[in-house]
Amino acid sequence: MTVPTDVAGRYRIERRLGAGGMSTVFMATDTVLERPVAVKLLAEHLADDDAFVARFRREALAAARLQHPNVVQVFDSGQDAESRRHYIVMEYVDGPSSADLLRERKRLGVEETVSVVRDACQGLDYAHRAGVVHRDVKPGNLLIAEETGTTKLADFGIAKAAEQTRITQVGSVLGTAAYLSPEQARGDEAGPASDTYSLGVCAYQFLTGRLPHEYASLTELALKQQQDAVAPITEYRPEVPRELDEAVRLSLERDPAARYASALEFAHAIDAGLQGERTAATERLALADDEATRAMEATSATRAMPRTGYAPPAPEPPRARTAAPAAVRPRPDERAARRARARRRWGTFLALLAVLAAIAAVGVAVLSSGDGDRATPVNRDQVEDQIQGLRDFIQQHSP
DSSP: OOOOSEETTTEEEEEEEEEOSSEEEEEEEETTTTEEEEEEEEOGGGGGOHHHHHHHHHHHHHHHTOOOTTBOOEEEEEEOTTTOOEEEEEEOOOSOBHHHHHHHHSSOOHHHHHHHHHHHHHHHHHHHHTTOOOSOOOGGGEEEOTTTOOEEEOOTTHHHHHTTSHHHHTTOOOSOGGGSOHHHHTTOOOOHHHHHHHHHHHHHHHHHSSOSSOOSSHHHHHHHHHHOOOOOGGGTOTTSOHHHHHHHHHTTOSSGGGSOSSHHHHHHHHHHHHTTOOOHHHHHHHHHHHHHHHHHHHHHHHHHSOOTTOOOOOOOOOOOSSSSOOOOOOOHHHHHHHHHHHHHHHHHHHHHHHHHHHHHHHHHHHHHOOOTTTSOOOOHHHHHHHHHHHHHHHHHHOO
16 A cells, blocks of 8 residues: 555655554644644545545534544545545544553553543533534544543544445444444444443443453344343452442443433433442432342342242131032142152153154164174064054053
């Protein structure tokens, strides 16, 4: 791949910052305004996808309208005439991404996590109110300014631009699958609640060093999202306040309607959780957790009850209302004996079925074998007589 030394006759490429399947990001200098910028060059093959180009231009314009302290500003976009590469010029953030921090430290501090997620919530809330959904929230798109410690969201609009184009149709996966919401994994339209879910996955990973659902394939991930509950964060990191744990896990609810009403509500919940407090939203999850715990305790207690030598008291027989004798009902011990006999009959029945199958298999194998030197010849009529005898026995003794 040929990298141009300058883009659009204005942005001088200095060094590469990172690369992905769709683009490569370079640090560059804006020679007109004399300031550092980040230039994202889209992959060369995307220039031939007209549908993508149209969406890309539309979404770049929408992203350029976002001006917020927690959103990476888009300054310019277009197509370089010489290289025919599409580009986006963005604010340069001098600092690592959250993905860089995870690679170095495996997990983040509790207060550090709350700070990163709170800033991201502020940026998402602003974008959502402007009608823009990110669709690709992940640690690599959470940039932390070295000087101020502020977290900024990058790459608004890129994911939507690629939806339903040839890129996705040939099987490429946008973003990292682990951060996609269940509705995105199903192919449904992403909304603000989808961004909240993705940010919740980031928060969970920051605190535990692992994903809410570990998986070996996309199919396994989708099944776990639909069927498995997310393990509490405190199982992996006991020092995390339970209220903060609840605030993060609420963002990971399967149903988008069960998550936070807004990204700002998520921000308030994690702030309160850090202080050991709950909000109205996290109270719902706390109640659900308590009910689940009580149900598990009741189930455990029931299973732990001693069963040997225990029998519930037999109910008193009803008093006769007339002179006619009351119907005689079998005593509990008689009923138990009858059930035991029935079980033995069924056990015999099933065992004989297995024997029948085995004999039939052996008989067929031997009869079909043509190697008379290594096997004792078996009379076909004898085998069939034995099988028929077993069938007759089973019919006579079936319950």
